[in-house]
Every structure is written in C-alpha cells, then in structure tokens.
Amino acid sequence: MTEAHPSLALDETVHQRVRLGILAILSEATECTFTMVRDELELSDGNLSRHVRVLEDAGLVEVRKGYEGRRPCTWLSLTRAGRKALREELAALEALVRRIRRTNPD
Amino acid sequence: MTDETLAEVRRLRTRTRERAHGGAWLPAAVLAALVLLSGLLYRFPFSVADESGPWPYWPGLPSVPRSSALSYAYWLVGLPAAFAVAVVWYRYRARRLGVRVAWPVLVTVGLAAFVLMLALVAIPRELPPDPNAFAGSEPPLWHGFATPLVAVAASLVALGRVERSPGLAVAGLWLGGFSFLANAEGFLGRIPGWLDWILAGGEGPGIGGGIDTGAVPALVFLTLPLLIWLCAKGVRSALR
Numbered sequence: 227m228t229e230a231h232p233s234l235a236l237d238e239t240v241h242q243r244v245r246l247g248i249l250a251i252l253s254e255a256t257e258c259t260f261t262m263v264r265d266e267l268e269l270s271d272g273n274l275s276r277h278v279r280v281l282e283d284a285g286l287v288e289v290r291k292g293y294e295g296r297r298p299c300t301w302l303s304l305t306r307a308g309r310k311a312l313r314e315e316l317a318a319l320e321a322l323v324r325r326i327r328r329t330n331p332d
Numbered sequence: 333m334t335d336e337t338l339a340e341v342r343r344l345r346t347r348t349r350e351r352a353h354g355g356a357w358l359p360a361a362v363l364a365a366l367v368l369l370s371g372l373l374y375r376f377p378f379s380v381a382d383e384s385g386p387w388p389y390w391p392g393l394p395s396v397p398r399s400s401a402l403s404y405a406y407w408l409v410g411l412p413a414a415f416a417v418a419v420v421w422y423r424y425r426a427r428r429l430g431v432r433v434a435w436p437v438l439v440t441v442g443l444a445a446f447v448l449m450l451a452l453v454a455i456p457r458e459l460p461p462d463p464n465a466f467a468g469s470e471p472p473l474w475h476g477f478a479t480p481l482v483a484v485a486a487s488l489v490a491l492g493r494v495e496r497s498p499g500l501a502v503a504g505l506w507l508g509g510f511s512f513l514a515n516a517e518g519f520l521g522r523i524p525g526w527l528d529w530i531l532a533g534g535e536g537p538g539i540g541g542g543i544d545t546g547a548v549p550a551l552v553f554l555t556l557p558l559l560i561w562l563c564a565k566g567v568r569s570a571l572r
Contacts, residue, residue, distance in 0.1 A: 246337065246341060247344055250341045250345050251348045254345050255348060255352035255432060257431075257432040258432070259430035259431075261430055262429065266347070266348070294427055295427070301432070319334055319338050320338065322334050323334050323335055
C-alpha cells in the first residue's frame with residue numbers, strides 16, 4: 227500500500243497564507259488584539275476581518291469584544307480545535323518538505 | 333514555497349512568543365524578592381539556631397522568628413501585594429502590546445494555595461493532655477504544607493504554566509519540595525533518612541543527617557533555580 231501524499235492532509239481553511247499566519251500568532255498567547263494581528267501581518271482591517279470570520283465560522287478562532295479603558299477593543303483567541311488544526315497543518319507541511327527533499331535531494 | 337511558509341510561521345510564532353512572554357521576569361523577580369526579604373523575619377538570619385521556634389513557622393522555615401505576628405503580617409500583606417503588582421504589570425503589557433497571557437491562573441492558584449495553607453493551620457485539634465507528651469517525636473508530615481513558601485512555590489509553578497516556561501515550573505517545584513522537607517522535618521537543614529539513602533546512591537542504612545545552616549543561606553538555596561532563571565533571562569535580553 228502506498229503512503230498517502232502529505233498534501234492531502236492540508237486543510238483548505240487553515241492552509242491559506244493569511245489564515246495560517248493568524249493561527250500561528252494566536253497559538254503563542256492567550257489572546258491578541260485585532261490591531262496587533264493586523265499590524266503583525268500588515269493587513270487592512272477589512273482583509274483581516276474577512277479571514278477572521280472564516281476562521282470563526284470554522285470554530286478555530288474565538289472573537290471577544292470588550293473595552294480597553296474607554297476604547298472598544300476586539301480580542302482574538304485560538305480554540306482547542308484551532309490549536310489542533312494548526313498542529314496538524316504544520317505536521318502536514320513538514321511531511322511535505324521531507325518528501326520533496328527525498329525526491330529532489332538537490 | 334512550503335519551506336518559506338514554514339519559516340514564516342516559525343518567525344511569527346517566535347516574535348509573538350517573545351512579545352507575549354517577555355514580561356515573565358517581573359512577577360518572578362517579585363516572588364524571588366518576597367522569599368529573600370523574608371530572611372529579615374528570622375532572629376538568627378545567618379547563623380545556626382539551636383531551636384526551631386514555635387509552630388506554625390510563620391516566617392516560612394523552622395527557625396526562631398523575630399516576631400511570629402510580624403511574620404504572619406508579612407505574608408498576609410506581601411503575597412497579595414505581589415499578585416497585585418503582577419496584575420497591574422500584565423494589564424499594562426496587554427494594553428501596550430496587544431497580547432494577553434492567562435495571568436488569572438497565577439493569581440487564583442497562588443491565593444488558593446495560601447488560603448488552603450491558612451485553613452490547614454487553623455483546623456482545631458485536640459491538644460494532648462500532657463503538652464510534653466510529644467516532645468522529641470517526629471512532627472506530622474502535613475506540617476510540611478503549613479508554610480507560606482509552599483504558596484509561593486505553587487504560584488511559581490502556575491507562572492511557569494502561564495508563561496510556558498519549564499524553568500519557572502522547575503524553580504517552583506524546587507522551592508516547594510525543599511520547603512516541604514524542612515517544615516515536615518521541623519528542623520532547618522535536616523536531611524531525612526530516605527533522601528540520605530538516595531544521595532548515597534541507594535546504599536547504606538539511610539539514617540539521615542543534617543547541614544548547619546542559617547535561614548538566609550537556606551532561602552538562597554531554595555530560590556537558586558529561580559535566581560539562575562532570572563540571570564539567564566537578563567543575560568539573554570542584554571545580548572539581544
């Protein structure tokens with residue numbers, strides 16, 4: 227039986243470059259502000275909102291609206307499913323790199 | 333392409349980790365200072381005391397206190413004040429950097445451990461008819477938990493969990509383990525038989541022994557991994 231190609235393990239929702247970046251950032255803290263993620267990924271508000279909504283609908287990210295002093299502030303955090311999805315995505319990517327190196331050693 | 337994606341993910345994670353957990357040094361330093369400053373509570377901070385003082389050992393270790401009431405007040409005010417500093421610090425960082433860590437875990441665990449310790453000491457117990465009946469006998473093992481140092485140790489383990497730092501968790505286990513031993517033995521510097529046996533490589537009768545030490549050297553020993561962690565953190569940020 228042949229080994230399944232690692233690219234088959236990649237998740238369409240998570241694999242998208244910006245969404246993978248959002249999950250990577252959120253994986254290292256309990257919560258991050260929308261502004262911090264936006265600045266880190268150099269995105270516009272609208273662009274980040276769109277990707278966050280996709281991740282929220284997939285149950286990978288949680289959005290909490292609150293206040294920081296008097297200013298409204300949106301906090302983003304990774305759900306348990308989001309943490310698992312990121313771990314699986316990175317494992318699939320690493321497997322893919324190993325496979326490419328094996329077939330093309332140069 | 334895949335390689336680049338992985339490298340970018342690694343870079344983002346490293347940057348966020350440094351940002352999110354770069355503030356661990358302050359609560360760790362406050363807890364270390366609290367433990368080291370408690371050395372002022374002992375009557376013989378640097379020399380060997382002939383007796384352990386009255387139980388509960390409110391300064392934290394079994395050695396004669398200057399004043400039990402002062403020692404009690406020190407921890408009752410000092411520990412919540414340390415957590416208050418940590419809360420202000422984490423809220424300031426969250427506002428400034430846009431990254432939050434689960435600091436309520438640190439405060440909850442630390443205060444819960446402290447309240448449990450106070451409750452453990454306050455449980456009413458029947459006194460023996462003859463107060464001298466148990467003189468010279470081994471103190472009960474639970475006396476090991478009746479020290480504010482165990483609450484500090486629990487806080488450090490929680491801080492290690494919150495800040496994803498195994499070094500802080502180890503420092504907490506070290507402080508908690510050796511504080512427990514000293515208080516369970518009821519004598520500063522005593523080495524129990526089983527530990528003597530382990531240190532001898534599992535050979536010999538394991539009768540135990542003791543080290544002549546004052547309270548302050550013992551406190552430095554208890555905070556050694558924490559001090560090393562703080563120095564390593566300082567050196568790393570100086571090199572950056």
